[in-house]
Amino acid sequence: MPNIAVFIEQRDGAIKKVAWQMISQARRLADAAGGEVWAVLLGGDANAAAGPAGAHGAHKLFHAGDQLAAYDSERYGVALATFCRAQKPDLVLVGATALGRDLAPKTAAKLGCACVSDAIALTFEGGAWEVRRPVYAGKCFVDVVPKTAPAIVGIRPNAFVAQEGTGAPAPVVAFDAGQAQVTPKAVVREIVTATAGRVELTEADIVVSGGRGIKGPEHYALIEDLAAALGAAAGASRAVVDAGWVDYSHQVGQTGKTVGPNLYIACGISGAIQHLAGMSSSKCIVAINKDAAAPIFKVADFGIVGDLFEVVPALTEAVRKIRG
Numbered sequence: 001m002p003n004i005a006v007f008i009e010q011r012d013g014a015i016k017k018v019a020w021q022m023i024s025q026a027r028r029l030a031d032a033a034g035g036e037v038w039a040v041l042l043g044g045d046a047n048a049a050a051g052p053a054g055a056h057g058a059h060k061l062f063h064a065g066d067q068l069a070a071y072d073s074e075r076y077g078v079a080l081a082t083f084c085r086a087q088k089p090d091l092v093l094v095g096a097t098a099l100g101r102d103l104a105p106k107t108a109a110k111l112g113c114a115c116v117s118d119a120i121a122l123t124f125e126g127g128a129w130e131v132r133r134p135v136y137a138g139k140c141f142v143d144v145v146p147k148t149a150p151a152i153v154g155i156r157p158n159a160f161v162a163q164e165g166t167g168a169p170a171p172v173v174a175f176d177a178g179q180a181q182v183t184p185k186a187v188v189r190e191i192v193t194a195t196a197g198r199v200e201l202t203e204a205d206i207v208v209s210g211g212r213g214i215k216g217p218e219h220y221a222l223i224e225d226l227a228a229a230l231g232a233a234a235g236a237s238r239a240v241v242d243a244g245w246v247d248y249s250h251q252v253g254q255t256g257k258t259v260g261p262n263l264y265i266a267c268g269i270s271g272a273i274q275h276l277a278g279m280s281s282s283k284c285i286v287a288i289n290k291d292a293a294a295p296i297f298k299v300a301d302f303g304i305v306g307d308l309f310e311v312v313p314a315l316t317e318a319v320r321k322i323r324g
Contacts (some may be wrong), residue, residue: 002035005089018095018157025160027057043068054170061170065176081110084180096154114146117154137277158260197235209235213268229319253278271296273283
């Protein structure tokens with residue numbers, strides 16, 4: 001009967017939706033195998049998180065708040081490792097966000113256990129976990145079977161569907177996060193984010209990205225307008241970022257952010273393998289490009305061969321009319 005722990009990432013009191021996606025999938029697996037799902041919240045308001053945690057499938061919410069208000073890799077690594085040693089979950093799920101990519105391997109190193117990153121599928125068969133993740137810039141997939149307990153798995157946002165039910169709030173269980181043994185080498189004074197007020201790329205259900213085809217920074221507004229009309233995040237290819245047209249925080253690709261939205265709209269992006277590595281797991285891909293031979297059309301579900309300076313404004317206006 002495997003028990004699954006899910007790390008609940010939160011920032012400024014807002015919980016990342018990947019946490020609910022992981023809990024929902026964990027509950028589906030636990031129900032089939034007979035185990036439990038344990039949400040783990042470091043810092044934050046446990047009582048506020050207990051309701052949605054229980055509704056998404058958590059049996060319990062473990063909470064530690066002392067000295068954990070803001071993310072600190074040293075303190076959080078010790079806290080999560082301490083929890084694992086005490087409760088002995090069989091599997092620990094951590095969102096493959098910027099924070100999670102730092103926390104997961106650090107915790108695994110402290111526990112001496114397996115760590116699998118950027119997973120897009122998870123199953124439990126014959127008493128063993130099987131984790132699927134992309135390799136070779138998303139051209140292939142590999143199925144990994146961790147041999148340790150626990151194993152820590154980073155889950156790509158939007159890889160699973162969050163299903164909220166009518167369950168009661170998860171009981172809150174306080175635990176000692178082992179902070180007395182921590183002497184931080186650095187102290188977090190303030191966290192400044194460049195994405196304040198915008199939809200975060202890795203969390204977005206819809207992403208609209210612009211490439212070299214927008215021809216200049218003054219035309220990136222076309223991408224932002226369509227994104228705003230759709231309630232989407234605005235992204236960019238590496239060429240646009242390297243040219244200094246937009247900030248690096250917008251970059252989607254192998255050296256930028258990896259996204260997996262329900263809808264990805266690529267405008268003026270040729271489709272180099274480095275860009276595909278960051279968005280090929282999107283549920284539906286729409287490509288807009290005047291070059292009918294552009295590689296992006298090979299992975300697109302729908303393609304529009306045309307001038308983006310005509311297509312994108314028309315599409316934006318149509319979306320606005322439909323949405324009132």
